[in-house]
Amino acid sequence: MLVSPLLGLPGNIMGHHRHAAGLAAALAIAVAGPAAAQSLTVGVGAPVTSIDPHYHQLSPNTAVAHMIFSGLTTTDGHARIVPDLAESWHAVDETTWEFKLRRGVRFHNGSEFTADDVAFTFDRVPKVPNSPSSYAIYTRPITRVEIVDSHTLRLHTAVPYPLMPTDLASVMILDRETHAAATTEGFNAGPMAIGTGPFRMVSHRNGDRIEFERNEGYFGTAPAWARVTYRMITNDPARTAALLAGDVDVIDQVPTSDLAKLRADQRLTLSETTGLRLIFLGLDHLSAEASPFVTDNEGKPVPRNPLRDPRVRRALSLMIDRGAITERVMEGAAIPAGQFLPEGSFGYAPGLAAPRQDAEAAKKLLAEAGFPQGFRMTLHGPNDRYPNDARIIQAIGQMWTRAGIRTAIEAQPWTTFVGRAAKQDFSAFLIGWGTSSGEASNPLRNLTATYDREKGYGASNRGRYSNPEADRILDAAMRELDDPKREALLQQATRIVFEDTGIIPVHIQKNAWAMRRGFAHDARADELTRAQDIRPAAAR
């Protein structure tokens, strides 16, 4: 259970008129129990852009897809892979995965779910027209789909592919009979929004709200709500106000500045968990000579790029007081990070702790690297992407400046920032990475592996870090079907990357939801807000 205890401080900022009403409502729910509390309204901070589960890979879309559809596998609140439409799976040989499917599952329209629907789904995924971000990356390793019987499936791959069960958690299964000619518009309009998930979609108004009703024939645990309204309230204060006014029961993406206030409010409860989003600094590894935003103390270009020296990178990392950032800038809504993932995740390297601030050691390292006088640098970052992003780079800029690296900071809108970062325009920049799969091969492949078009690695390696040793171990891990062996390899690769300070980890965000008293929520590490994770507090 990850629901935080209510601090129970009396008195709140919002006045007392509604206080009594709120308590009365909470009591009514508590007394009447789950049977009476049948409808739920959720206020979410990010807009859902598509109901088509194969059109646009985006967290809010995934959350809604989890309510309407199901995958062969899925992830629990801690991002561990668990069965969904598949009951079990195992690797038959190096390049064949076998999935045993659940029997007796029906789509919302009564159509039966069989292995053929899975084959149809894998065929549709890469063919969805105009997709700005396709799910085909998860089905591409599959070279052949073999239907053994109506509820057994073999997936053949060209090379050993240990991530198959992990990847398939992202692919929602559709029905061949129903969806043979389905278009994205058909999903958005409603008629095609038919899956095997816990809820049926009743209506969808783009950018406004989605309404659901319970799928009485759901094969899993029946959700507590007969009706769910999923409202998109993108403005942070407005979302909080909607909760305080009782217009919505639960909100996600609670602004860090509101956390303390909401925690103290008797009418509310919070649910929190450590997330999977790492905030880190990327560094320019590409420029051998002058890095674009590094100069010496007189403002003249530095002939060699200091960021290519691991001692300099280590020094920069040691200058950061991560505790100050998580406690003061993030107001406790983050934990200091020393690697990609939080403890307990697959591939977490034990003992690789968040570096402690150590100005002396940093100074010594800089001197050893040939920069005893430091240098000047600009730290870039977005100002509208991550919680408090602009304030974090401000804090780091000050810490660096105090330690001898005179740092200017430049925060920009994400729209501008991300394009420039992708073109290696910066010397040092703040960015985030959400490991939705919850295991370490994902950031190792995307963030720190050598940029390699053929292998499809390092596509988000914006600083172009490259470490042949880490690449070699990662390659071995990606061929290793045995979980414990693979985890050991991933830990080893992670250690190499962070001991070399390929990127500078700052913190891992916590995810927070706030709800009216009388509601309870199982917080998810992957940030998804799904109605099936919410229930009346009295139940359980």
Next chain:
Amino acid sequence: MTVFLLRRLLQAAAVVLVMSLLVFLGVFAIGDPIEILISPEADQFERERAIKALGLDLPLWQQYLVFLGNALQGDLGRSFVFNEPALKLILERMPATLELAIGATVLALLIGLPLGLYAGLKPNGALSKGIMATSILGFSLPTFWVGLMLIMVFAVQLGWLPSTGRGETVTLLGTRWSFLTLDGLAHMAMPTLNLALFKISLVIRLTRAGVRETMLMDYVKFARAKGLSPARVTFVHVFKNILIPVVTVVGLEFGGTIAFSVVTESVFAWPGMGKLIIDSINVLDRPVMVAYLMMIVLLFITINLVVDITYSLLDPRVRLEGKS
């Protein structure tokens, strides 16, 4: 009249063309839509596929020509984000915005005109001074702050009104409208007032200034001397004459409200066009941005036209033929 209309139409076409070109160049200068839309986990192969799928692999001038060719056939392109026609998305959201904009304009006239008239007729009264002082607040308080304060007071503290959203709607002429249901009206109240606040102040000040100026005119003095009742002097002779600047400003403000009620719409989670355009800008959804701004240009040109026609009705001296 025909020549006048024709010339306006040509002007409109030219402005629309320039606007579409500017947006194309603008989006290109800001950043790369693919970097924003694509899942960060996508590999190089997938990125290249997406760039191609959205037609972003062509040189910019070619993309623009493709767009122009389609636009001439009435196709303004499909949204990168929603994979639906941009025009359809905008038209779907339009009623929600129109409803607010019309509500706010009506409110501005209903409240602003009488108060302005009163303040103009009795410039030294305590009440008039109060009205004028309050109107300064209406001008100077930022919309997002007033919106949040309204929510805090009426939704959170008093619990009289719903905080956000559109409420119950009724389908009329194929679109959904909130103003026909009680619940819808309750949802509309705060965003409408929030949008209207600035306009009310504007109308008060314009009306007051107009009244004070007109009251000193010879024809008003003459009307009084003739023995007309004060009511007739005020409501016929003065009122008609002060309306011209009011109509101009309110007309333009109305256009501005439809096009750029972004702040109010996001504070109140009102699913109108303003929210659509700001969301589209955030993800560089170029087709929607282009279609939207082209529509806004057309809208402003239409409003200007209506304002000009209203002029000629209010003031016989203004002849449209004379202008053309």
